Amino acid sequence: MSAIEKFIAEIPKAELHLHIEGTFEPELMFEIALRNKLKLKYNSVEELKAAYNFNNLQEFLDIYYSGADVLIEEQDFYDLTWAYLQKIHSQNVLHTEIFFDPQTHAVRGVPFSKVISGIRRALEDGQTKLGISSKLILSILRHLSEESAIKTLEEALQYKNWITAIGLDSSEKGHPPSKFQRIFEKALAEGFLTVAHAGEEGPPEYVWEALDLLHVSRIDHGNRSLEDPELVAELARRNIPLTVCPLSNLKLKVVRDMTKHPLTEMLDKGLLVTVNSDDPAYFGGYVNENYLAVANALNLTKEQIVQLAKNSFSASFLEETEKQRMIEKVENFSNRL
Ligand code: HPA
Ligand code: ZN
DSSP: OOHHHHHHHHSOEEEEEEEGGGGOOHHHHHHHHHHTTOOOSSSSHHHHHHTOOOSSHHHHHHHHHHHHTTOOSHHHHHHHHHHHHHHHHTTTEEEEEEEEOHHHHHTTTOOHHHHHHHHHHHHHHHHHHHOOEEEEEEEEETTSOHHHHHHHHHHHGGGGGGOOEEEEESOOTTOOGGGGHHHHHHHHHTTOEEEEEESSSSOHHHHHHHHHTSOOSEEEEOGGGGGOHHHHHHHHHTTOOEEEOHHHHHHTTSSSSGGGOTHHHHHHTTOOEEEOOBSHHHHTOOHHHHHHHHHHHHTOOHHHHHHHHHHHHHTSSSOHHHHHHHHHHHHHHHHHO
């Protein structure tokens, strides 16, 4: 293990952009399909993995939704989440904020209660057995209707204590944040925080809409914000975090190659940027592999890596005192060296 690899592996960090359905590793997918007596479109783990070649977001989403189709029982959601927590425990992730997509499962008749209870039970075990704290973010699928989103939000109200924020994901182009303005207003009125995927494939205008109409606390991805200097200034002035996902950007061709990734430019412009894995089972790495990919391609300094780890806590939805306690852990780690 190289010195930088070891540094990244050991530094305490949080993950803030992670779709639980995107952590579904092929081996577990086959195991769960078998016990649910469902057939996958692929005959083997190798065949499935060979399909993980994407030219854009939509090509990925088609495979991601078909993988999620085998999740039926509460135990399936538990196993999925527990596998992810064990993995990040080995990567020194101390806190995670997880997206889940209840609409993906509702279309197959899987009730909201089974989805959230399985995830929640694993998160509780994550806290007690692994010491990992967590928050849950319900993500609305933007390619579906406003009506479907309303129904989902209404179901979520019963689980208010388990859900910190409402997010927006899926096919970005043609589905601007403005489509969900009313839902997000209701979510805010109910006391949820809001976040939205914006500026991954969509234009800077979608990032403006997420800020102005959805009143988001964070932007997920946000890469294309850099095309608009006024937007960059606004994000910096308001200290709005960007949850950036380098390997995702590479696999979905948001960036041509990792040396062209805008992460350093974002840091240099004073943006509160964080590094995350998005859908690690599909994009070739968990959070540490994402740090390592940018560290190598962009020649990040140790100071920049420390900054990213601190940002991951300051951009989180942890309480202020807890944030400070975590940031001190990062400082103690870096001072030790
Ligand atoms: N973008 C949009 N929707 C998603 C993503 C993403 O990167 N991952 C899972 N759903
Ligand atoms: Zn995402």
